Amino acid sequence: MWNWWKSKLPRPLPEFSNSPLSSYICETFPSPGKRQNPFHFIRPSGTPAVKVNLDRNSSGFCFGVQSTINVAEEKLRNEKGLYSLGDVVHNEVEVKRLEDLGLITIKTATFNELKDAPVLIRAHGEPPSTYETARQNNLTLTDTTCPVVAKLQRTARQLDELGYQVIIYGKHAHPEVIGINGHCRNQAIIIKHADLNDAEETRPLDLSRKTALISQTTMDVPGFYELKKNLEKLFSKGGSGNGPWTEVQGIAGRQPMAEFIFKDTICRQISSRNQKLHNFALANERIIFVAGKKSSNGQVLYSICKAANPESHFIEDVEELHNEWFTTPEGSTVESTGVCGATSTPMWLLEKVARHIESLYA
Ligand code: SF4
Numbered sequence: 001m002w003n004w005w006k007s008k009l010p011r012p013l014p015e016f017s018n019s020p021l022s023s024y025i026c027e028t029f030p031s032p033g034k035r036q037n038p039f040h041f042i043r044p045s046g047t048p049a050v051k052v053n054l055d056r057n058s059s060g061f062c063f064g065v066q067s068t069i070n071v072a073e074e075k076l077r078n079e080k081g082l083y084s085l086g087d088v089v090h091n092e093v094e095v096k097r098l099e100d101l102g103l104i105t106i107k108t109a110t111f112n113e114l115k116d117a118p119v120l121i122r123a124h125g126e127p128p129s130t131y132e133t134a135r136q137n138n139l140t141l142t143d144t145t146c147p148v149v150a151k152l153q154r155t156a157r158q159l160d161e162l163g164y165q166v167i168i169y170g171k172h173a174h175p176e177v178i179g180i181n182g183h184c185r186n187q188a189i190i191i192k193h194a195d196l197n198d199a200e201e202t203r204p205l206d207l208s209r210k211t212a213l214i215s216q217t218t219m220d221v222p223g224f225y226e227l228k229k230n231l232e233k234l235f236s237k238g239g240s241g242n243g244p245w246t247e248v249q250g251i252a253g254r255q256p257m258a259e260f261i262f263k264d265t266i267c268r269q270i271s272s273r274n275q276k277l278h279n280f281a282l283a284n285e286r287i288i289f290v291a292g293k294k295s296s297n298g299q300v301l302y303s304i305c306k307a308a309n310p311e312s313h314f315i316e317d318v319e320e321l322h323n324e325w326f327t328t329p330e331g332s333t334v335e336s337t338g339v340c341g342a343t344s345t346p347m348w349l350l351e352k353v354a355r356h357i358e359s360l361y362a
Contacts, residue, residue: 127182
């Protein structure tokens with residue numbers, strides 16, 4: 001079995017006899033002998049141990065989310081009654097931990113009625129209307145919009161001011177997209193399906209207008225370029241936008257820009273993880289992917305794991321683990337299990353899952 005998995009690894013391979021696989025791709029979860037194991041489990045004698053590899057390279061909070069959590073914890077140390085507009089991160093377990101510290105999660109309807117209170121703006125950012133409501137209701141905002149998202153909001157606003165029809169590659173109901181759209185007067189056209197097969201999404205397109213394509217930060221890079229290619233074809237058929245669209249880096253507004261442009265605004269904190277996660281999934285017999293069900297990034301990264309290793313399983317917490325995932329068709333215990341997750345998954349939760357699996361099978 002091990003030789004089969006080894007044959008699927010990227011080349012060149014490290015020398016496994018001298019260098020443990022886990023140190024090549026990730027940090028090995030410490031063996032029970034080297035740490036305090038909080039679980040009391042006696043493995044049936046004769047059952048081979050499963051090696052649990054915890055991915056610290058391409059899993060866990062991105063810097064934007066980590067910064068929001070740090071600020072929230074700092075605030076909660078000093079004041080009670082801090083409100084968060086929406087889930088502070090798309091991970092229910094982490095949200096619950098922060099709520100236990102005193103954070104109060106509210107929806108937009110409650111926010112609109114709130115007066116004279118402190119409110120946290122999360123990394124996803126908000127549309128201008130949120131800031132206007134806060135001003136009117138005397139709310140004290142702690143704004144932790146990720147700098148990458150804030151830059152994207154500025155880009156959307158500039159493109160709109162320059163008269164471009166703005167297309168966002170993203171998900172309609174995603175809070176980051178709602179925020180970006182707000183920065184271009186809610187006039188952006190949001191497209192999630194890169195193949196342009198959703199008529200509801202393409203109906204508002206005006207094929208005669210100068211147009212700019214940008215992306216939600218957590219979408220997939222191949223999908224973005226597939227959408228660009230399909231838009232080029234569609235606009236060519238419509239009589240405008242002939243040929244490839246022009247890539248732009250900055251939008252200063254000083255020089256005239258081409259009529260049909262695109263700017264790849266996908267966050268590299270995410271996309272740079274893809275290849276590493278792919279390799280990690282190949283290198284383990286089983287993958288336990290930990291993320292919140294609402295996490296857009298979690299779904300993208302999980303699909304990468306699943307494509308690389310069909311024996312990948314998505315969970316939110318340890319209760320969802322199944323015994324049969326760790327057993328081969330021949331009835332023996334698998335040799336290795338990798339634990340990894342999304343940019344919204346806290347490292348403490350990944351460690352908890354790894355410890356749990358280790359306590360059961362290692
Ligand atoms: S994924 Fe990127 S853009 Fe989004 S919060 Fe994290 S660092 Fe910021």
